[in-house]
Amino acid sequence: MQVLLENLPQYLKENKKRLNSKDALHYCPPCGGGWGVVKTAVQVPEVQVLFVIPIGCGRHGAIAAMKDGTDSRIHYLLMEEVDLVSGDHLEKTEAAVRELVEETEAKGLILFTTCIDDLLGSDFEGLIEKMEEELQIPISRGKMNPILSETPRAPDIMVHNTAYNFLRERGQEESAVNLVGCLSPVTSDSELFDFLESGGIREVRHMGNCSNFDEFLSMADSRVNLLIRAPGKRACRDMERAIGLPWIDLPASFLPEKIDEGYKNLSLLGDFSYDTGALKREAEEAIREIRPLTAGRTAVLGKTVNADSFDLALFLHRLGFQLKYVLAAAVKDHEQEAMEILRTKRPDLPVIPHLDPALALRQENSEEVDFGFGLDTAVYFRPRKLVLLPFETSLFGYRGILALLESIRSAEPFSGSVKDLVYNANLVI
Amino acid sequence: MRKIAVYGKGGIGKSTLTSSLAAAVASMGYKVVQIGCDPKADSTLNLTGGKETVPVIEYLRQHGGCDSLDEIVTWGYKNIACFEAGGPTPGTGCAGRGIVTTFELLDDLEMFETYDPDFVFYDVLGDVVCGGFAMPIRKGYAEEVIIVTSGEKMALFAASNIRMAVENYQQRNYAKMLGVILNKRNVENEEELINDFVQRADTELLGVVPRDKNIQIYEDRCQTVIEGDPDLEISKKIMEIAGRIVAGGKAGGTAVPGEDT
Amino acid sequence: MKGLLKKLPPFAPDYSGVSSLFYTLGGAIIINGADGCIGNVTGYDEPRFFDHDSYIFSSGLKETHAITGDEDVLRSKIEDSLEKEDLNFIVILGTPTSAVIASDHESVTTLLSRGREIPVFTVNTTGIDCYEKGLSRAFDALARKADFYPPLSEPSEDLSVNIVGATPLDFWGMEQAGEIRDSLEKRGIRVNGCWGMDNSWESVRKSLQAQMNLIVAASALRGARYMKKHHGIPFICGVPLARFAEALTEEIRGKGSGQPAIMALKPGRGQRLVLLGEQLWSCSLRQALLLENPDLDIRCISFFKQEPSLKMEGDLVLQEEDDLTEYVNREKPTLVIGDPLYRRLTCDTPFYGIPHLAVSSRLYWNHDTPYTGDAMDLNEILKRL
Structure with a gap:
């Protein structure tokens, strides 16, 4: 159910900062995914990644990795029904780790488990300690456990810890x-x-x-x-x-x-002689210049963008866009202020939780808008022009503003296949 | 900081005894935390004067998350910080995981750093020793284990299972046995049975708690005997055991507050 | 080692199988698990997602509900979230998480059934088994819904069949199912319905009007046996493809040799071909190839469950990745035919790739060469021998 921005703070309070209702089913189309833990973790070079999983948990990441060409470093140990009761998969994991370390020239190993081992309380920490000692190789624990999504230990948060856990000795x-x-x-x-x-x-x-x-x-x-x-x-x-x-x-x-x-x-780190003033003025000037193209144009901001929803929403509002909807998952601490400012300007702005079950019906009668930001807007609406902001491109600073403005200026009328667009993005839920 | 898990079969008097030990240790001047790891969520009632501590799982169920220790802690006798993990509606859900979740939340809220306790007591149901219920004796949690048992067959059976779990984990440098406390049920040859168990378990007897009606009298008032009347024989007995615990399990040790234990 | 995948992806799980059968039938599919579970279905195992109304949801199972028990929460979520009118049914599927906490889906469906005229049921998948096990349960569940069938659905006069088992996980595209249909219809056999693709709830409800079920995937056999026993509808196994289409339709017309067309020709002693795929499709392809060259020694092997009564000498089920490598090294086939990902395990053996969606997901699902019906061109295979 969508929430008007003016009512959002109360809604967030009841729902502990997240937008998706804890009392609703979730609609999870392939356009709503992200990088997933696999793609993030496999960025650590020369490590092998082992998932200990029931078959149902590993498929998306495995296929996405095949499309990305990183699958040679990713392996799966399948759990069987009996493992759920006996915990036998721990011993199998030891054997699998040995086999992988022997067969590959791994410098390190990431060992992912799932919601299942969270519930079983399996002692992987002990196993890792033992295997590190035996094989003399660093092993980091990862968790692909979406039952903790939208909590402080959500998998998309903890995967960063998984990667950086390898860092041990500090130099200068x-x-x-x-x-x-x-x-x-x-x-x-x-x-x-x-x-x-x-x-x-x-x-x-x-x-x-x-x-x-x-x-x-x-x-x-x-x-x-x-x-x-x-x-x-x-x-x-x-x-x-x-x-x-x-x-x-x-x-x-x-x-x-x-x-x-x-x-x-x-x-605060030291003396930096670079003056950002000139670039800031350039960005402000570019913002003024683009207004004829953006003022009064209708736009929808999707969830599948490499940006914080309310930060970007406020920026788009300032560009003069007439925002029709914002799709988002949560209001993060550091975008709270942007949300509050936007709320005073656009109390009537509907915010749609990105997993809202009502989205399942939206495809049938989608509204036309001038601009869509994020590929999911092409699924739920009919944007005349589409600006993607993919996860593969991390924009930053004033040049980030300039790059975004350029994407808006050069956006072509969108006429392609939504399906191809989504599948080519290779997202994982 | 010393973290001690007290395991025992359900109904053995483990919560009553843990609370009494916590009260005894606190009365020596130490800062104490007690965490109830039983789905019944009534471990700390005798410390809080009957005030119900909201179980962590229940809190999470209602609010979706928790931002502050204040929302889940209840301060009990001698400022003992009391927590209850709680658990599922009987017949459904996953109790073991409830304990794991509670521990993770307390970590996230930096409970150990914030309260900086001298002693942490985990009161754990020992009937089932699956992954979740074994969590308190994993790395980073309790380093020492006390088993509370009577001479009853089922209590000893549970005690034996707990001992095995500790042994399995010991190879990984986890929790070690601190000892066994006999909570007497006046079974025939009870001492003999316990001595036999203690010997087989390669541990030591920390003490014997005799049956005493005062325990029940003060329990009805939601108090431990330590709080109720420290001069009672039973209170002295428990103080004695607490002294041994503080001394690290060595028989006859006496407590000296403030010293590094 | 057993259970370790180094070259292949995890195959489609059981709940993907069930979802695949019910996908186009106008109901609501609820997968009781965390959102990651449904992501496998919507993004990787369901090629119709953007071509069809997709009314499939995750229960969004959270840790707290897993601990405290999720049945009441699940029920109220379903009651409050389904806005679509004219739903034909509601089906609840399980995942590894719901399996571990032993969610009682039966009680949820019982409560949801009250006051509803549509069927509400569960297929208790676990996410631990492969798609064909889920499909088997799903076909069986659908076959058992006798109350859906109109009471006066008498068998029609004309020769008609239901195609049972044509799901995207085995046949990946509407075109493949369309080829099966065309192949039958051009030979004067009316297709009464198709369970799995290219159909509607209405056509499923009229299933008893067909004189026969044509089973095109082994996973549909359990349901077919139920329909035979309880509704007297006989079944025949096989996928019409290339020249085998003629032999199969002869059998449907009752003019066959008396033995199942799919087992009619025995492999010869010549060049060895290995077919890796869904059992009924592989066996049908074997017959089609033997019609072209009776000397070929064709083995149907698979990582998926095989129906024992349809196995011929040399057919077998592989357990592990390494089994396939060992097999080709031992048996030294002239050609291996199967999903392109299997090529990673067949060393230097000549290989001809035919995608199996339950294996390679969306990696090849836009592939449009027909591997069913009269349009299937065997020359592409034969010229490699």
């Missing part, structure tokens, strides 16, 4: 920082890199850019973690505790005031 590299929380690295044209370099930080690391395991481990030597997207926050906190690696909040945003704030935070 003053000229290096890490980008954490963004699935893909920040696009290389962002002024973030110029900014950092002006303060002597020449190395900006992201797990997706590491070419080998040692390079990935060197993330532990970096001076600081820059938290770009919220799902990485827990990993940042845990890395601070475990290896003393500090972190700074630097959220990717399309709102100039938040971008400013981020750079101010960053300035």
Whole structure:
């Protein structure tokens, strides 16, 4: 059931920050997925990934990995019915780990379990400790456990911990920082890199850019973690505790005031000579210039975008778009403020929980809008033009604004196959 | 900080005894936390004066999440922080997982860091030793295990199962046996049976709690005997056992508050 | 080692199988589990998702409900969430999570049935078994819904069959089912209904009007046997394809040799071919190839369950990935035919790929070469020998 923005705070309070009702069925079309834990975890180079799963849990990730070409590092140990009672799969897991470590030249291993082992309370920590000692290889526990979705231990959050758990020994590299929380690295044209370099930080690391395991481990030597997207926050906190690696909040945003704030935070690290002022003015100018194209145009913001829903929604509102709907999952802490501002401007804006069962009927009588942001808008509406903002492209800073504006300006009338669009995005729920 | 899991068959008097031990340790000046790991969620009633602690699972069921320890803690006798895991409606759901979830939530809310207790008592139902009920003796949780049993056959059977679980885990450097407490039911040859068990289990007897009507009298008032009347014989007996626990299980140890235990 | 997949993906699970049968019948399908479970169906095992109204939901099972028991929550979610009018049925399926907490779906369906005129039922899948086991239960469940069938549905006068078992997981495209239908209709056999694809609830309700069931997947056999026993509808097994279509339709007309067409020709002692796929399709293809070349030594092997009564010498079920590699190294076939992903396990043996959706999901589901009906071109296979 959709909620008007003016009623949203109360709704969120009742529903503990999430938009999807805890009392409703979920509609889960393939356009509503994301990277899933597989694609995120397999970014750690030279590790083998083993899933211990009932057959029903592994299929989507396996096929998506085949499409991405990463499947040679991903393996599945199938649980049988009797394992649920006997716990025999723990012994089988030991054997499978041995076999994989012997057959591959793995530098590390990620061991994923599912909701099942959460419920069974299986002791994988003990198993991992034993196997690490026996095989002399680091093993990190992963969990693909969607029964914890929309909780502080949701799989899309914990998968970052799974990856960074490999970081052990801390060295000192003053000229290096890490980008954490963004699935893909920040696009290389962002002024973030110029900014950092002006303060002597020449190395900006992201797990997706590491070419080998040692390079990935060197993330532990970096001076600081820059938290770009919220799902990485827990990993940042845990890395601070475990290896003393500090972190700074630097959220990717399309709102100039938040971008400013981020750079101010960053300035605490040292002297940065790069002046973001000129670029900020360029972005503001570009925003003014695009208004004739955007003012009064109807738009829908989908959930399947590489951005925070209410941050982007406020940005689109400021561009003059007449937002018709926003599809979203939750209001994250750091977009609360943007949501509040938008609420005063557009109390009538309907917010649709992205798993709302009523969406199942929407395909039949979809409304036409001028712009759709996110591929899911092409499923539920008929956008004349579509702007995708895929997870593979992490926009950041003023250049991020400019890139988004360019996508809006150059958006072609959408006439393709929605089906192809969705399947090519290769998303996992 | 010492974390101690007290296991025993349901109905053996384990919650009453755990609460009494917690009260005794707290009365020595230590900071104590007690976590009830029984779906009945009545472990801490004698510490809270009958005030019901909202079970964590029930809280999560109603609210979907929990942001603060204040919402789930009840402060009991001598400022003992009381938690109850709770569990499913009988006949459905998964009780073992309820314990895991409770522990994870307490971790997320940084309970150990916030309260910085000297002693944590986990009061755990020991009839079933599946993954969930064994959670309290896993890495990061209780490091020591006390088994409460009587000389009754079923109680000893449960005790033996618990002992086996601890042994299985011991190979992984998990919890170790601290000892056994006999909660007397006046079964024939009870001491003999227990001594035999203690010997086979390769552990030690921490103490014997005799049957005493005062336990029931104060339980009816939702109090432990320690709170009710510390001068009673039974209270002294429990204080004595608590002293041994504080001393690390060595018989006859005496408690000295403030010292590193 | 047993159960370890290093080259293949996990196959379609049982709930994908059940969903596949009920998908186009105008009901609501509820998968009781966390949202990840349904993601396998909607994104990876159901090619009709965007071509058909998709009224399939996850119960969104959460940890707290798994702990406290989920039956009441599930019931009220279903009651409150289904807005569509004119639903034909509601079916609830289980997942690994609901299996572990032993969710009582029977009680939920009983409560939901009260005051409703449509059938509400459950197929207790677990997500631990493969699709064909779910399908088998689903065909059986559908066959047992005798109360759906109109009481006066007398068998029709003309020669008519129900095609039973044509789901996308085995036949992946509407075109493949269409080829089966065309092949029968051009030979004067009316298709009364098709269970699995290309059909409606109405046509399922008229199933008893057909004189016969044509079973095109082994998973449909259990349901077919039920219909034979309780409704007197006989069944014949086989997929009409290439020249085998003629032999099969002869059998449907009652003019066969007396033995099942699908077992009529015995493999020869010549070049060895290995067919990996759904059993009835493989066996039908074997017959079609033997009609072209009776010397061929054709074996039907599979990772999925096989019906023992339809096995011929050399047919077998493989348990593990390594079994296939060992098999080709031992038996040294001239050609292996099967899902393209099996090529990863067949070393240098010549291979001809025919997708099996239950194996390779959406990797090849846009493939449009017909592997059923008269349009199936065997030359592509024969020229490789």
